[in-house]
Amino acid sequence: MANTQEKSAPPSSNKGQPSNKGEAGEKKVMANAFNLIPSLFNTIVKILPFGLYLASIMESLLFNDIRGFFVFLGLFINDLINTGYNYLTEKEDNERCAVVRNMYSEDYFVLPTSHTEYMSFITAFLLGSMFFKRIFNYGTFIIFIVLLVLTIYMRISIGCEDFIDSGYSLMLGAFKGFIYYIIIKDYYEPEDLTPEDHWLEDTLKKYFPVDDADDEFFS
Numbered sequence: 001m002a003n004t005q006e007k008s009a010p011p012s013s014n015k016g017q018p019s020n021k022g023e024a025g026e027k028k029v030m031a032n033a034f035n036l037i038p039s040l041f042n043t044i045v046k047i048l049p050f051g052l053y054l055a056s057i058m059e060s061l062l063f064n065d066i067r068g069f070f071v072f073l074g075l076f077i078n079d080l081i082n083t084g085y086n087y088l089t090e091k092e093d094n095e096r097c098a099v100v101r102n103m104y105s106e107d108y109f110v111l112p113t114s115h116t117e118y119m120s121f122i123t124a125f126l127l128g129s130m131f132f133k134r135i136f137n138y139g140t141f142i143i144f145i146v147l148l149v150l151t152i153y154m155r156i157s158i159g160c161e162d163f164i165d166s167g168y169s170l171m172l173g174a175f176k177g178f179i180y181y182i183i184i185k186d187y188y189e190p191e192d193l194t195p196e197d198h199w200l201e202d203t204l205k206k207y208f209p210v211d212d213a214d215d216e217f218f219s
Contacts, residue, residue: 038157045154046099048147049075049111049118070188071125074180078121078173083112097160113173115155116166119148120173121180128181129188 053075060068085091097115098108111118123144130136152170155161161169181188 038154041150042154042158045115045151048151049099049113049115052118052122067188070184071122074121074125074177074184075118077180078117078176079112081176082117086112094160096158097155114161114165114169115151116148116161116169117173117176119144119151120170121177123148124174124177125181128178129185132181132185133189 053072056068056071056075058068059065060072093108093110095108097110099111100109102108113121126137126140126144130141148170152161152166156163156166
């Protein structure tokens with residue numbers, strides 16, 4: 001009688017050795033210009049709103065330019081409006097739009113205003129200033145248009161926005177920025193001031209008046 005039992009297959013001799021699939025999955029991607037430069041641009045765009053806040057208030061305080069304060073105030077008011085709107089509409093945050101992450105948890109922080117709206121707000125505000133003063137500043141125009149285009153591209157590339165979101169934020173920010181300039185344009189273009197006539201000093205003196213004794217002290 002023929003033996004019809006099938007022989008069992010011998011055990012694999014490569015037990016304990018990593019498979020090719022595992023080796024491929026653990027391969028690290030080396031940093032190069034093709035992935036480093038986009039990451040650098042994305043980081044610049046991510047912190048750009050904070051840079052706008054800081055630059056505007058520092059210009060106002062250090063260089064005696066009240067225009068910086070009005071830019072800072074406009075950004076702040078716009079954030080307040082968007083915070084209220086997001087609360088009323090119960091807008092859900094997109095994790096890909098996070099600017100700060102908690103290294104000890106999965107929490108993240110998203111700005112109330114989109115990056116595209118920040119840049120379109122400032123760009124429209126400055127273009128409104130050029131329009132009413134009848135002076136076109138090519139340098140300012142080119143710099144902010146490049147930053148605006150770069151912001152839109154980077155936010156779309158990381159999945160934070162799509163074309164519809166970017167277009168909506170672009171138009172909304174431009175509208176707010178232009179209207180805000182029309183509201184404050186009579187106060188935005190002051191006459192040249194001397195360092196002694198710093199706008200912050202003038203404001204503080206209204207609440208903390210000085211007398212002749214103070215002038216003698218500093219003379």
